[in-house]
Amino acid sequence: MCFTTKKLVFKLAxxxxxxxxxxxxxxxxxxxTPYVGMSIVLNETYESPSSLITFGSMCxxxxxxxxxxxxxxxxxxxxxxxxxxxxxxxxxxxxxxVPEGAFYAVDHDEVITNKVIIKECNFKK
Numbered sequence: 085m086c087f088t089t090k091k092l093v094f095k096l097a098x099x100x101x102x103x104x105x106x107x108x109x110x111x112x113x114x115x116x117t118p119y120v121g122m123s124i125v126l127n128e129t130y131e132s133p134s135s136l137i138t139f140g141s142m143c144x145x146x147x148x149x150x151x152x153x154x155x156x157x158x159x160x161x162x163x164x165x166x167x168x169x170x171x172x173x174x175x176x177x178x179x180x181x182v183p184e185g186a187f188y189a190v191d192h193d194e195v196i197t198n199k200v201i202i203k204e205c206n207f208k209k
Contacts, residue, residue: 103153105180126204159193
């Protein structure tokens with residue numbers, strides 16, 4: 085999956101920003117990101133080892149050390165409806181907080197960031 089934009093502009097979050105993330109839950113309870121398959125623990129902070137400032141292309145792949153989010157629940161729900169989860173998993177939506185001081189970029193209804201707090205919430209299932 086790729087975040088594509090005509091003009092990739094990163095902003096520095098001056099305050100925390102709330103977005104939404106789609107995650108997969110395996111039948112055994114393990115939670116991970118779609119496509120990349122990164123293991124996730126809810127209510128934890130995740131930070132990319134690379135700097136978003138170095139990305140100058142118009143297409144940033146999700147394996148490039150960024151976290152893919154959605155601006156609103158409607159967009160996240162659309163993602164769930166138009167994609168398929170791996171066998172024995174289910175997709176769900178959580179709040180994703182971009183903390184103050186993190187870099188992020190927005191294009192239409194998608195967001196990428198170098199740092200995110202994945203929050204447990206009542207959108208699950």
